[in-house]
Amino acid sequence: MRVLGVDPGLTRCGIGVVEGVPGRPPALVDVGVIRTPADAAIGLRLVLLERGIEEWLDRAQPEAVAVERVFSQHNVRTVMGTAQASAVAITCAARRGLPVALHTPSEVKAAITGSGRADKAQVAAMVVRVLRLDAAPKPADASDALALAVCHVWRGAAQQRLASALAAHR
């Protein structure tokens, strides 16, 4: 399964694409970041982000899209931008009929490091290890997007096992 992960943001939107099957370490396909100018009008920023995400979807041809679920943060202004960026990513994916999954930051941390309270450095270190990279992709948003995609491959696998077990039980 090829998954495109999105760490949503207006200034930097991380994109990470991985490919994997249940029970095996996934492989890196591509990683990067979409940037929009902080001094541009919100309308232009969202349109630029939309174009960037469309280009990524065209190029990566994922079978599923995983987006970080936005929660309240300290900075209300930031969380609004994050929510708006996530809406663009979700809409682009859903428009193509791609399944969209939302994972919380702690779900991603738990899937990658075993602890929902892991810090950013620990998540980045595990992204490097799981995907057998030389170093964590920069900026952190790119690395976080990969963690999200890995999380989705693994959680998807777990959810499939659960569904199969339930089906077998019935």
Added chain:
Amino acid sequence: MRVLGVDPGLTRCGIGVVEGVPGRPPALVDVGVIRTPADAAIGLRLVLLERGIEEWLDRAQPEAVAVERVFSQHNVRTVMGTAQASAVAITCAARRGLPVALHTPSEVKAAITGSGRADKAQVAAMVVRVLRLDAAPKPADASDALALAVCHVWRGAAQQRLASALAAHR
């Protein structure tokens, strides 16, 4: 100037279209609400909302779009949905090259009633009076979208006067 106002929301997104020129009471063009099913996946809800807004833009052919600026509210879940719905509305407008303005709820209240702290009933009453309607459009989201559009016509006029005065001073 014809303005399409958007009171963003996933369950109910209010749309109000008014036409007006500076210094005269604006006229109602059209009003309504876009609904998406609360039990649908977020991706489907955003795509349905996008389609609805595109249809409104096609039909109303506004020269500008005014969207309520989202602030933190008590319910974090609600505010995320509102931010995501606003992103869809802003993106649809900006994609067409339409100017997009954001107004805060208190700016709208102040423009319509003279007080930024007016309650919902007072805003609805002033929408009825300003647009010479028989009753406030239901649901409240539709009426709020009209208030936003009226606010934009009037604030736009005030901003134009200010710009003209500054230009004359130079």
